[in-house]
Amino acid sequence: MSSFKDIKAKSDKYLFQNYGRIPLSFDHGQGCYLFDSDGKRYLDLVAGIAVNSIGYSHPDWVKAVQDQAARMAHVSNLYHVEQQADLAERIASISPEGIDRTLFVNSGAEANEAALKMAVKYTGRHKVMSALNGFHGRTSASLGATGQVKYQSGFEPLISDAYEYYEYGDPESVKRMITKDVAAVLVEPIQGEGGVITADAEFFRTVRDLCTDSGALMIVDEVQTGIGRTGEWFGIDNFGVVPDAITMAKALGGGVPIGALAAKEEYAMTLVPGTHGTTFGGSPLVCAAGCATLDIMERENLVQNSKDLGAKWRRKISSIGSDKIKDVRGYGLMIGVEMDSPETASNVQAVCRENGVLVNVAHGKTVRLIPPLIIDEGQTDVFTDMLADIIR
Template sequence: MVLRYRNEKVTRETESSILNTYGRQQISFVRGKGCTVWDSSGREYIDLVAGIAVNSLGYSHPRLVSAICNQANSVIHTSNLYEIDNQSVLASRLAAHAQSAGWKVFFSNSGAEANEAAIKFAFKATGRRKIVSMDNSFHGRTAMTLSVTGQRKYWSGFENLLYKDVEWAEYGSAESLREKIDSDTACVMVEPVQGEGGVIVPGKDYLTQVTEMARKNGTLVIMDEVQTGVGRTGRFFAHLWEEGCRPDIITMAKALAGGLPIGATLVSGSVASAIRQGDHGSTFGGNPLSTAAANAVLDVVESSGFMADVSRKGEMLVSGLRRVFEKAQYVHEVRGKGLMIGLDMDSKSAAGFKSFAFDRGFIVNVTHEHVVRLVPPLVIGVEEIESFLSMARAFASSYVHAEPASGH
């Protein structure tokens, strides 16, 4: 069957040609503006998922669209065999967010690739092979990144593929890390806030302790900022909330190019000095189009007051939700940093909230079955937050909770 994709109506038959790796909702979004998206039947929604923390500038942001169109009109792709001006500019802009001089950047196309590169670089720079990663973490679906993802459900059926020299520490516990790290450890992988794991924000100074402990052992810290980076938490990198935290490698993807695929692995000067030509590569990584988009995203995110505004809006959402659910026994916690927020409920209530919100035109995501995750575009407006909160209020006042509150 030949698909003429513009005119062909997507039917179960056409959809069934897609490999069955995703549990998909039967809905297709065809247009967006700001935080609003429209589905193929013309229904309107406020999107608090943003392509899973990707569409930080929302939809159809004029600066992003014009950067992409202008670049597409001149050249979309060349090759890393040649100089790419947008890439060089982007690399120096990203390196400027590190806390010391001399950082270098390798570009790829996704978060998993950025982490995969990070591990290769850490092995090369240290000559060691052991990794310490965190329980409940998520770092990607390639063989190596799956191996350092601390959630067993993702390993199922692929155990034979897993890299074995990985030790697991309890996320948020410096004590637990102390027991696992030693002079054979090449790197510690850590998310500054666990995203897929249910929006878990570690305690004060935890990340600083991680980097201090690693340094004492000659171990590198890979800070996975794939979900948290590019202003999501109100700082360019979430780990910058802790002044003493000094990672050696930082990985990025998701929001960096506002919706075009990109990954970036930032390495300190001393890690960079161990990497030689040919050690790693990518056909598409950092191509002219994706890096033009990323530069446009940075123009907006780095503009004066933008990240402070993210923090303010995040506080408004968190405090609003805490008020709405303060008497609701089925809500265990409202937590988050900036515009990365988790509403921890029992799983039945989380599913109920998601479908109640959807019926009223709000898109939210549930992770870990019991955490409603909100990662809206960073450009979300105060009025949109208010209307989301009034929808949440309507849910809280009408929802009849039938299960025991402890039932995750």
């Protein structure tokens, strides 16, 4: 591998400078660890932003990808693709009751775009409701659904006036806004980019009831919360609510770019030939990776590990008992540690990195913990002890 200096110089010269990159470059990963260009090891509590849920270089996943690459990496959606059918069957088996049709795309933003197209075409309506402080992607329609000015600023001409924004977690806000013009209510089980913000079961049940009564589709964005992250296969499962459609991506492929829209058959049948498509979506390679990922998660009981270890980890962090920690929240292994200021959160991130632990800061002052689901208690204790030392 080239030196970090050479990698940075080439990046600075040839790449768009649209990322505020941390001064690190990684050579390889193993389990819950990444190794940089100088060979230093880091405990990764970011997991590629909730992507690498089975860790790095899992041998079963690697074999599945290698075997499929040797046979056929890509074939057009003009034909039937066996690996797509296999993965769709697996997704149906873990989804809420009745959600048993899947459309494959390449990312979470694309999944949300497809979901919105489906909702508008099915209902014939022209309004979409999404939450303030939410995040649904950076493509034009998904950016419109992202209720944060900082992401929309400068791109307003690309955003239609179809979007209206309710207060997340406030059922009365949704009730006041929903009308017969609303095609869909888009909601996250946890607002990840918004700072790991949670809502209670009453909120989700109310959204479900309002959508049923008004004829709008309830679409749950599980791009970050899905595939075991919250201690259930999908975040909405924590609240006993069945939506009309679910979007997913990130952890589904174990590290390869894949997205999916899963929906009830009545709505899925709206997208007939010619209404939506993608060249690369659902290739044999990424679907084989997705099948391997779900197989590993089931075999190694990673969803239950997320639930049990996540609850224990939140309790341990809360027990630090410092005024600098304002809140510890989340479900499973999606945890937000809200600090007293952006400066404190930034300092925690920097000191952890210096000491070989990677964390992420979301929405200014929340340290976001979204590690591989294979993580163990000893590894989570490394961060907890380090956090206690930093803030003391």
